[in-house]
Amino acid sequence: MTLTQSSGIPDAVAAARGRFERGLTRSLSARRRQLRALGAMLTENESAFEAALWSDLRKNRAEAQLTEISLVLAEINHALRHLRRWVRPTRVPVPLVLMPAQARLVPEPLGVVLVIAPWNYPVLLLLSPLVGALAAGNTAVLKPSELAPATSSLIARLVPSYFPDGAVHTVEGGVPETTELLAQRFDHIVFTGSGTVGRIVMRAAAEQLTPVTLELGGKSPAWFDDSADIAVAARRLAWAKFTNAGQTCIAPDYVMTTPDRVPALADALGTAIEDMWGRDPHESSTYGRIVNDRQFDRLVGYLTGVDPAIGGTYDRTERYFSPTVVTFPATDRPAVGPDAAHPVLQEEIFGPILPILPVASAEQAVQVINGWDKPLALYVFSSSPGIRRLFEEETSSGAVVYNAALIHAAATGLPFGGVGASGMGAYHGSYSWRTFSHFKPVLEKPLKPDSLRLIQPPFGKLGTAL
Numbered sequence: 001m002t003l004t005q006s007s008g009i010p011d012a013v014a015a016a017r018g019r020f021e022r023g024l025t026r027s028l029s030a031r032r033r034q035l036r037a038l039g040a041m042l043t044e045n046e047s048a049f050e051a052a053l054w055s056d057l058r059k060n061r062a063e064a065q066l067t068e069i070s071l072v073l074a075e076i077n078h079a080l081r082h083l084r085r086w087v088r089p090t091r092v093p094v095p096l097v098l099m100p101a102q103a104r105l106v107p108e109p110l111g112v113v114l115v116i117a118p119w120n121y122p123v124l125l126l127l128s129p130l131v132g133a134l135a136a137g138n139t140a141v142l143k144p145s146e147l148a149p150a151t152s153s154l155i156a157r158l159v160p161s162y163f164p165d166g167a168v169h170t171v172e173g174g175v176p177e178t179t180e181l182l183a184q185r186f187d188h189i190v191f192t193g194s195g196t197v198g199r200i201v202m203r204a205a206a207e208q209l210t211p212v213t214l215e216l217g218g219k220s221p222a223w224f225d226d227s228a229d230i231a232v233a234a235r236r237l238a239w240a241k242f243t244n245a246g247q248t249c250i251a252p253d254y255v256m257t258t259p260d261r262v263p264a265l266a267d268a269l270g271t272a273i274e275d276m277w278g279r280d281p282h283e284s285s286t287y288g289r290i291v292n293d294r295q296f297d298r299l300v301g302y303l304t305g306v307d308p309a310i311g312g313t314y315d316r317t318e319r320y321f322s323p324t325v326v327t328f329p330a331t332d333r334p335a336v337g338p339d340a341a342h343p344v345l346q347e348e349i350f351g352p353i354l355p356i357l358p359v360a361s362a363e364q365a366v367q368v369i370n371g372w373d374k375p376l377a378l379y380v381f382s383s384s385p386g387i388r389r390l391f392e393e394e395t396s397s398g399a400v401v402y403n404a405a406l407i408h409a410a411a412t413g414l415p416f417g418g419v420g421a422s423g424m425g426a427y428h429g430s431y432s433w434r435t436f437s438h439f440k441p442v443l444e445k446p447l448k449p450d451s452l453r454l455i456q457p458p459f460g461k462l463g464t465a466l
């Protein structure tokens with residue numbers, strides 16, 4: 001069922017609940033059927049998805065496949081491969097004092113899951129959580145982002161044909177529809193988006209005591225030092241930063257290095273940008289656009305008071321914003337967050353501007369990171385085991401990646417999620433399965449022998465009055 005009218009929202013949730021309560025999504029075969037239906041929805045409509053992503057974000061076909069469609073399909077295949085093992089109860093040892101007895105953990109679905117998605121990866125971030133929800137035997141209500149309207153309406157149109165029995169529903173819309181949705185009762189909510197809206201979601205969920213997974217953002221730092229291969233490091237940094245025109249939650253937000261490395265790093269980033277998107281990325285068919293005027297104007301604002309080492313050009317009619325690198329002078333106390341010297345270092349950039357922040361040492365970089373919110377990811381481009389250990393042990397982040405960026409999101413064996421201000425809870429692979437299941441402890445004790453008598457009154461001597 002698809003709804004675009006807010007008045008139908010309670011009906012959509014009730015239908016998803018009715019479907020769940022009839023137990024129709026619980027069997028192994030039902031779960032497999034739903035997962036295959038989701039896979040078919042993507043593969044049979046590949047070109048429609050590619051066209052929608054082009055229309056919403058000017059995402060080219062390679063990127064649509066690499067960073068959205070193939071990742072959802074990989075999640076589906078992973079779940080299908082492991083589902084039989086996941087659904088089995090696991091035996092748990094029982095302490096001697098409780099013997100004879102047997103204990104096990106029985107995974108059960110939670111019920112109805114609400115998935116609220118952002119616009120930047122509008123297929124991946126809506127459908128990847130859905131894989132886990134369906135694998136765990138739940139039904140779901142999807143709320144795609146209104147800021148990726150082509151993708152939103154495509155999904156709303158396809159869902160009823162691929163889930164005709166109503167295990168998945170779509171509610172399209174923006175703030176009023178999401179507000180109404182959040183007033184309904186769900187059994188789990190996965191929200192991907194900003195910390196500001198994350199707080200609204202968590203407050204609404206608290207009213208219903210609904211558990212939440214919050215996938216939020218923040219400023220993900222990168223460190224670069226001279227022991228790393230500068231050309232490869234710069235190419236990986238530029239790719240991670242400027243893919244999807246920087247509108248990636250785990251894009252490196254800023255890069256820190258020592259002052260002597262700043263010119264060489266800026267040069268190498270320039271070469272990497274030219275290698276990937278040509279002399280004029282405006283002409284490149286593989287360079288994206290900014291999602292809307294509001295975001296575009298915000299990014300243009302960041303150029304005030306900086307002197308770009310690379311790029312810094314834009315075209316509002318097309319919402320084209322060139323890959324841009326800005327450098328800052330070295331200071332005694334470099335900072336990131338509310339106390340930083342410039343707005344581009346104060347807020348999550350979420351666009352194609354990469355500041356290079358000079359710091360005296362890796363230790364000072366650690367202080368900068370620890371001076372503000374825990375980031376979603378930390379990227380360390382260094383071959384030195386000591387430097388890697390320093391960052392890994394002295395900072396906290398959703399994930400750490402050495403000598404690369406973004407790619408951890410494709411490792412189905414790793415949980416994906418933030419910590420502190422960058423989010424709570426995690427998903428992907430078996431972690432999605434855990435997120436959307438309740439592991440119910442079941443303990444079985446025979447009536448004979450009646451061994452519980454030992455812990456029941458009158459307790460012999462121990463039971464006498466003191």
Ligand code: NAD
Binds near residue numbers: 215350
């Ligand atoms: P957003 O928070 O503005 O919107 C996300 C969703 O919330 C949308 O579906 C939107 O309709 C809904 N929403 C917006 N305002 C609302 C309100 N007042 N009440 C109820 N619902 C509301 O985020 P966005 O602009 O779509 O995405 C950008 C943010 O998302 C960035 O901070 C980015 O880092 C983060 N992000 C995080 C991840 C991750 O996996 N951790 C992935 C992508 C994006």
